[in-house]
Amino acid sequence: MKYIAFILFTVMTNAAAQLMLKQGMMSLGPISFEGVNPIIKLLQIVFSPWVFLGLCTFVISMASHLYVLSKVELSFAYPFLSLAYVVVAVFAYFVFREDLNAWRIAGIAFICVGTVLIAQSGGADQGHEPGEGGKATQTTSLSTDKISGTVR
Template sequence: MKYLPFILCTVMTNAAAQLMLKQGMMLLGPASFEGVHPLLKLIQIVFSPWVFFGLCVFVISMASHLYVLSKVEVSFAYPFLSLAYVAVAVFAYFVFREDLNAYRIAGIAFICVGTVLIAQSGRGHAGEVMSVSNSSAHSSELPNETHHLRR
């Protein structure tokens, strides 16, 4: 659980990036490639301020996620990314006035319950598993190397 702040940083930066990309695409309007070279249109999209900053925040999110993956099991860390769906849905409701109906609320509730269950499954040993598996990999190599030296 000591890596939970980094996991939540990954979740929140992922959600923030989604919201920035949405804002950028709303300001640009529907992406029409008619009469414009597709590469030029893509450059226009990527370098519009909201989209560009959204992509930069995605890079930060990915860096945070890579750090988390180096410390805990992927089966523990990855499901937390589903909380980004929760954050995006809630913020989209307030910022973009998107619909948040009963089905979406029920889905959000299921995601939250699932994430809590996964968090409980890793309580106290999520980081330890990586270090144990790494040390067992190193110790399993030693007898093979020793056996090779005896030949």
């Protein structure tokens, strides 16, 4: 449970990036590539303020996720990213006035229950180095000598 804060930071930055991208695309209006160089249009989209900020936030989210992956099992960390769906749905309801009907609420509830079950599995306490509070994960590295069969 030691890395839950980092996992939740990853979830929140991922969700924030989605919301920024949505705001950016709403501010640009409907996209059309007719009569316009597609590369120029793509650059206009990428460098519009909200879209650019959203992409930068995704980079921060990915850096945080890489840190988390260096500390905990993938099968523990990755399912937490589904909480971003929950955050996005709730904020989209309040910020963009998007529909949050019974089916979506039921789906959100299932996601939350599943995430709680995964959190109870304790995978975050199993670090890669001994002395981090969990058992060490064995890793095997393959050198080019092992692959080619050369013995030194």
